[in-house]
Amino acid sequence: MTFIEEKAKLRRDTLKRRDAMTAEQRVEASFTIAEHGARELSIDPGTIVSGFMPIRSEPDIRPLMATLADRGARLCVPVILDRETIVFRELVRGAELVASGFGTVGPGPDAAVLDPALMLVPLAAFDGAGNRIGYGAGHYDRAIGRLIAKDLRPHLVGIAFDLQEIAAVPFHDHDRPLHAVLTESGLRSFATAL
DSSP states (O other): OOHHHHHHHHHHHHHHHHHTSOHHHHHHHHHHHHHHHHHHOOOOTTOEEEOOOOOTTOOOOHHHHHHHHHTTOEEEEEEEOSSSOEEEEEOOTTOOEEEOSTTOEEEOTTSOBOOOSEEEEEOSEEOTTSOEEOSSSOHHHHHHHHHHHTTOOOEEEEEOOGGGBOSOOOOOTTOOOOSEEEETTEEEEOSOOO
16 A cells, blocks of 8 residues: 555545544534633734634534634634645634635635644644644645745644544655644643644
């Protein structure tokens, strides 16, 4: 099995487990994730935080995003510009949301594009070393690479359910490890560095 095939199989298997959660289990676990995040993620007022609008069976972190905004965070969410590029548009209360790729919504083109200092990253699978499997398009790895090229070092926190942890994620040099993962069991930090 090739590297790409192995990663695709791990992605499929883990997403199948996540999809098998009942709606009630996802809601309950999402609230618990938000509670842990509210306690364990500290930000300074004005910190730019990228979150995401949930798609499919992802954890819903909108309550956590609202808490961070109440603490002074400037929120943004990813918007897909093309097959290669996402940008992070500012999310403000009351803003009109439009289709923004991958089946999600986000602010329209008039919203400010921000460079996040804290990134809450959706994922398909993760391991105990902080490696992650995304959805296969590489959007986040490229976006993080662009931030690093600007001499920015965003703090990367994966957002997942516990059942998305796997024994080991195969990775390449261009894959960006997480600093931490936030699940319904709490925030777990990894010894990774950009």
